[in-house]
Amino acid sequence: MWEYTDKVKEHFLNPRNVGVIEDADGVGEVGSLACGDALTLYFKLDDQGRIKDAKFQTFGCASAIASSSALTEMIKGLTLEEAQKITNDDIAKFLGGLPKEKMHCSVMGFDALKHAVANYRGEKVKEKEGTIVCECFDVTDLEITRAVKENNLKAIEDVTNYTKAGGGCSKCHGKIQELIDEAWHHKKPKVKSNKKLTNVQKIKLIEETLEKVIRPSLKRDHGNIELVDVDGDLVSVKLHGSCAFCSKSPITLKNFVESKLKEYVSHDILVEEVKE
Amino acid sequence: MKLVYADNNATTQIDSIVLDEMLPFLKEYYGNPSSMYGLAEKSGTKIKEARQRVAALINASEDEIIFTSCGTESNNTAVHAALEKQPEKKHIITTRVEHPAIKSLCERLARNGYRVTFVPVDKKGNLDTQLLFKSITKDTAIVSVMWANNETGVLFPVQEIAEDVRKKGIVFHTDAVQAVGKIPVDVKSAGVDMLTLSGHKIHAPKGVAALYVRKGLPFASYLIGGHQERGRRGGTENVASIVALGKACQLAGSRLEVMNTKIRAMRDRLENELLEKIPNSAINGNRENRVPSTTNVGFNSIEGEAILLMLDQLGICASSGSACTSGSLEPSHVLRAMNVPFTSAHGSVRFSFSTYNEEKEVDYIVEKLPPIIARLRELSPFWKQ
Numbered sequence: 187m188w189e190y191t192d193k194v195k196e197h198f199l200n201p202r203n204v205g206v207i208e209d210a211d212g213v214g215e216v217g218s219l220a221c222g223d224a225l226t227l228y229f230k231l232d233d234q235g236r237i238k239d240a241k242f243q244t245f246g247c248a249s250a251i252a253s254s255s256a257l258t259e260m261i262k263g264l265t266l267e268e269a270q271k272i273t274n275d276d277i278a279k280f281l282g283g284l285p286k287e288k289m290h291c292s293v294m295g296f297d298a299l300k301h302a303v304a305n306y307r308g309e310k311v312k313e314k315e316g317t318i319v320c321e322c323f324d325v326t327d328l329e330i331t332r333a334v335k336e337n338n339l340k341a342i343e344d345v346t347n348y349t350k351a352g353g354g355c356s357k358c359h360g361k362i363q364e365l366i367d368e369a370w371h372h373k374k375p376k377v378k379s380n381k382k383l384t385n386v387q388k389i390k391l392i393e394e395t396l397e398k399v400i401r402p403s404l405k406r407d408h409g410n411i412e413l414v415d416v417d418g419d420l421v422s423v424k425l426h427g428s429c430a431f432c433s434k435s436p437i438t439l440k441n442f443v444e445s446k447l448k449e450y451v452s453h454d455i456l457v458e459e460v461k462e
Numbered sequence: 463m464k465l466v467y468a469d470n471n472a473t474t475q476i477d478s479i480v481l482d483e484m485l486p487f488l489k490e491y492y493g494n495p496s497s498m499y500g501l502a503e504k505s506g507t508k509i510k511e512a513r514q515r516v517a518a519l520i521n522a523s524e525d526e527i528i529f530t531s532c533g534t535e536s537n538n539t540a541v542h543a544a545l546e547k548q549p550e551k552k553h554i555i556t557t558r559v560e561h562p563a564i565k566s567l568c569e570r571l572a573r574n575g576y577r578v579t580f581v582p583v584d585k586k587g588n589l590d591t592q593l594l595f596k597s598i599t600k601d602t603a604i605v606s607v608m609w610a611n612n613e614t615g616v617l618f619p620v621q622e623i624a625e626d627v628r629k630k631g632i633v634f635h636t637d638a639v640q641a642v643g644k645i646p647v648d649v650k651s652a653g654v655d656m657l658t659l660s661g662h663k664i665h666a667p668k669g670v671a672a673l674y675v676r677k678g679l680p681f682a683s684y685l686i687g688g689h690q691e692r693g694r695r696g697g698t699e700n701v702a703s704i705v706a707l708g709k710a711c712q713l714a715g716s717r718l719e720v721m722n723t724k725i726r727a728m729r730d731r732l733e734n735e736l737l738e739k740i741p742n743s744a745i746n747g748n749r750e751n752r753v754p755s756t757t758n759v760g761f762n763s764i765e766g767e768a769i770l771l772m773l774d775q776l777g778i779c780a781s782s783g784s785a786c787t788s789g790s791l792e793p794s795h796v797l798r799a800m801n802v803p804f805t806s807a808h809g810s811v812r813f814s815f816s817t818y819n820e821e822k823e824v825d826y827i828v829e830k831l832p833p834i835i836a837r838l839r840e841l842s843p844f845w846k847q
């Protein structure tokens with residue numbers, strides 16, 4: 187059972203401003219059926235450019251409905267500039283807090299408003315900037331980094347709660363971890379290079395990438411990685427500690443280690459795991 | 463209206479007869495059954511009686527019953543025993559729709575060097591038994607297939623599978639937690655090697671269960687400790703709960719007929735009336751082949767958690783395969799394995815009855831649910847009349 191505040195329950199059971207504004211000035215749609223939640227937000231401005239009326243339709247759980255209701259209440263009377271300063275955290279605060287598993291519901295309100303404003307201004311909401319990290323839920327690196335910074339997130343699980351990223355196949359957990367690290371200024375080696383490397387350079391670069399990029403992520407799971415051999419583009423590694431058994435083992439290797447080495451060393455790198 | 467409890471696949475209330483039977487063992491008869499005095503003997507005798515009662519319900523013999531702490535432990539024990547006793551075999555066959563007590567265990571084993579085949583189901587939740595049979599290899603250590611699905615109630619042809627699997631010399635286990643007490647379960651005629659049942663689904667308390675292990679089947683204990691359960695499960699017996707499980711099994715046997723007649727009719731009526739009153743709704747699962755007490759209904763364009771909370775406001779307890787009830791973000795693995803479309807998978811609700819439920823509760827649900835669905839659809843951007 188979720189622990190919803192009375193305010194969440196109240197806004198869920200008696201949502202304000204449900205419906206459609208036929209002659210809306212701005213309409214924003216986010217989410218989808220597949221995602222499990224979606225929100226369409228409408229607003230109408232008065233002559234002063236303030237939001238005169240706001241309405242919504244939401245498909246989703248209680249907190250998604252309550253967050254939408256809260257948002258429409260919060261933006262009424264504001265200018266678009268003021269309204270856009272509202273963060274998902276403000277929405278959660280308005281509701282007296284949301285369970286952390288449900289924070290992504292408030293993020294949806296924030297996104298819908300952004301879309302509605304863009305719609306009003308006749309801008310196309312820029313196709314998502316950045317690169318998609320979570321393919322299951324279509325979440326980009328920029329969105330993750332923003333959520334991490336705005337909400338002071340430290341763990342993958344928190345990122346999932348806030349953005350949904352990583353909540354599906356979990357293939358992107360390595361990448362999310364990296365974004366968290368970057369956001370909190372764990373240094374990233376500046377070694378990117380696509381020049382032809384000598385073998386010695388290549389091995390050095392592989393070791394550097396292992397040390398600075400890959401090991402820190404594995405160590406969090408109490409694992410480690412050892413470079414066994416480099417034969418042309420074939421890199422043999424051994425996994426140690428709990429990592430060899432951990433949930434990410436097949437993914438760590440194929441999708442994480444290899445993708446990192448491809449990124450930092452050379453596109454042709456292939457990784458294989460050597461067992462004891 | 464008092465509480466309408468229609469979530470008996472999640473857990474059940476303790477029967478008052480069961481409670482009366484167990485209470486003395488929480489009060490005056492607190493002796494350790496292993497001890498050497500009269501006080502303890504009483505516990506030992508009652509455990510023996512409980513073992514007979516559990517055995518009787520599933521047509522096993524007394525020494526084939528091991529008491530455990532929960533269905534989850536029984537499932538873990540069964541798989542563990544089969545692997546431990548056949549260390550050379552590295553393949554496990556199970557289904558895509560198992561309870562996490564098998565599913566998560568097998569996923570863990572898959573990461574630890576075992577090969578696991580998760581046999582798929584069709585749109586109605588029926589198991590692809592041909593594919594299961596084809597998956598069997600010399601390397602297969604155990605086949606574990608649930609008897610009845612907890613979310614949809616769909617039954618798997620355990621007898622047919624067990625026969626083929628065991629002919630090939632492979633261990634067969636069934637998680638019958640949702641079958642026992644709802645349909646006749648006979649380990650002999652089904653021909654299973656191991657079977658899991660759990661107390662709290664049949665009006666015993668939570669935290670007690672049993673594993674049936676066929677006489678002669680090589681077995682290794684999972685909880686290693688004292689000589690309890692003839693050395694097959696360490697740990698001082700949970701006497702009161704074991705006594706309760708025995709009584710609950712006895713009662714369950716006597717209520718199977720009611721389950722199959724009165725409760726089945728109630729469930730069917732609930733389904734038919736909901737389908738009739740609520741447009742764009744559908745039953746998830748093969749209606750022809752389910753336990754009599756369970757229905758899983760999908761409602762297009764809305765989300766399950768919202769339905770459950772509104773039902774809760776009216777005193778109706780049900781559950782949902784919706785993502786948002788579990789903290790994960792995708793609909794249940796069972797509905798996904800059945801390829802239930804996203805449009806209704808998120809809005810699926812399970813009602814599960816016990817012999818405690820009454821006709822008037824069906825009336826109440828049928829009265830209260832349609833306006834809730836209509837209200838939530840009004841809120842939904844996907845609902846187009």
Ligand SMILES: Cc1ncc(COP(=O)(O)O)c(C=O)c1O
Nearest residue numbers: 532533534561563612639640660
């Ligand atoms: C099919 C099935 N197997 C196993 C279990 C687990 O039983 P227990 O809760 O006793 O561990 C349940 C109950 O949730 C179940 O429905």
